[in-house]
Amino acid sequence: MIGGRYRLTARLGHGGMGTVWRAHDEVVDRDVAVKEPRLPDHLSARERETMYARMRREARTAARIDHPSVVTIHDVVVENEQPWIVMELVQGRSLADVLNDGTIGVREAARIGLAVAGALEAAHATGVLHRDVKPDNVLLGRYDRVVLTDFGIAAVQGEQGLTETGAFVGSPEFVAPERVLGQRPGPESDLWSLGVVLYAAVEGVSPFRRSNSPATLQAVLSAEPQRPARALSDSGAFGMLLTRLLSREPGLRPDAAEIRQTLADVARPPQQALRPQAGAPGGSAVGRVLRGFGGKLRTSRPWQFGTGGAVVAAAAATTLFFALTGDRAPDGWTTRNEEARVSARLAVPEDYERSADDGAVTYTDPGGVVSMKLTRSSKDIEENSLKEANSWKTFYEDGAKEDYSTTMVEVRSRVTEAKQQGQEAAEVSTTFRPKPDIGEPEEAKKFRHELVYVNSKGVRWLLTVNMPAEGKSRKDGETVYEEAKKSLKINDL
Structure with a gap:
């Protein structure tokens, strides 16, 4: 019995500074975990006191942090001049x-x-x-x-x-x-x-x-x-x-x-990958503010994707396929067949890094300044392209809330009508400033171009290009958007 109330029942594990026991709190009738200090016999009195002080501070440190993923400290009991830490038992x-x-x-x-x-x-x-x-x-x-x-x-x-x-x-x-x-x-x-x-x-x-x-x-x-x-x-x-x-x-x-x-x-289940949070239209994955626009545009191909024979062969096959179908990308660009992910194909700059999630593909320039994302929502969209675009505009102007927290400030957004392969579509153009975290400096303004298309079955495609709001990178981003929009071919209009 420790502290007159914690009965040790089983040893759970041990580490460099102690042994962790399962114990039962006889006062409130619940199981807890108790950390016993276990120190080598050869330590001096000063060294032992340092270790005990460290354990007491461990308890104070964890207790001051209010978060569901930080272990909860219940008590510190001194037994034979040694501090025992009593904490929640995580099953x-x-x-x-x-x-x-x-x-x-x-x-x-x-x-x-x-x-x-x-x-x-x-x-x-x-x-x-x-x-x-x-x-x-x-x-x-x-x-x-x-x-x-x-x-x-x-x-x-x-x-x-x-x-x-x-x-x-x-x-x-x-x-x-x-x-x-x-x-x-x-x-x-x-x-x-x-x-x-x-x-x-x-x-x-x-x-x-x-x-x-x-x-x-x-x-x-x-x-x-x-x-x-x-x-x-x-x-x-x-x-x-x-x-x-x-x-x-x-x-x-x-x-x-x-x-x-x-x-x-990444953690969001597939069926929720494009589901809104706190009233966001369409998918939350594309509703969030993309960060990391710092750095400079570069033209070298990123190392992450290698130059193995299989990759070269796949690239050659893709080039041959689009040459035969008459699709030609601008110089320095390549046409990507994303049938498996988003049932579409489009042209992207050759040196952009590709990443993919369920129902979405993203291409980012090597410097992380401009990014392009194409998503296909499998959920039924009841509105047409223009109404869906206006829903996005409203979402942004309301602060693009995610988990009920504002992520955009100083928002200016407008919607215009557009065409996608002869069908009615819409565009959303938004200038905004990402809301900084508490204590963080204010970020530069960003700009976002989006093409919205909803087909007769309620399936929605969203082409999004993010860029800085000013400077040469804005011009680069505008070019990326226009070329990607022009090349975009949706397979199941």
Whole structure:
């Protein structure tokens, strides 16, 4: 019996700083988890007190974070001068246990990652860096709950550190390179760790793990991870997110908002992939604000998609097919047959990166400045093209709410009539500013061109091109839109 109320019933696991027990709270009649400090006998009194202080701070740190994916702390009990942490009992397995049985799918990885990213975002908002994001510390509970636990080595802004100067803490293969170098970490360091976790979950191998810790740390600093082939194959957006999360320069990693949006899109079940949120017309995947327009337009083909023989053969076959059918793309462009995804074909710049999800294909310039997306909604649209376009206009002018939160401000949108292969269509042109997260600087204005077409069966196609609102990139984006619109051929008008 601990603290006169917590009866230990079974050992659940152990780690470097303690053993976790299942216990029963005799006062309120519920099962809980209790973390017992377990320290080596050779530690000095000063070292033992440091470890106990770390456990007490772990409890305080987790308790100050209000998020459903952060473990709930119930109590701290001092027994024989040692602090025992009493927390909620998460019924389930750790992600590490699950991965011991094999990899998980991209959609499930995105669902788990979305919850962990939310927990980290909440922690960072309170000045807490977790510093030990790894599969062992991600618990998968009942009712699809995901919980981030073990804040034992967390760094808390404004509090004195408990780690000796120069000492290294964390699990080497999941530690960001700036931490290995002894540089001051930030939220981006936890996001790197999340990227490694998701990479390992889907690809089946940790990108930097080596035979010993020094070799692993050296790999973190200098080794290029293998291309996340399975992730890119199943979801280009997810694969590209992993690649960017593992950027060695912290400033090049995506921010929490972009991670949340991308993972939410990937995690959404197929039948919901194009369903609106909070009144959005059509599909939420295209209703969200696309971020990451920084950088410059480049003309080199991205490395991510390789130059293997199969790829070359497929490209040659595609070129031959469209040559025989009389479709010719402009110089520097290629015609893409997207029959399987969206029942259409269109021309895109040759060096644009392709990603695909259910009912949607996206092409992005190598610098991430201009993006083009074509979606096909299989749900029944009761309105015609013009009314559907006006629904989008209203949605944007209302702030493009997602999960009841405004994502667009300073919106100016207009609708014009158009034609698609001789049929009635409509266009939506929108200038807006993405609403920044709290504490984040204001972003530059963006511009979005969209072609909306709804056929007689209520199936809707939406061609969207996103670009900066000003400068040369605006002109480039306008050209991309006009050429893509002109080349678009829908197969089941």
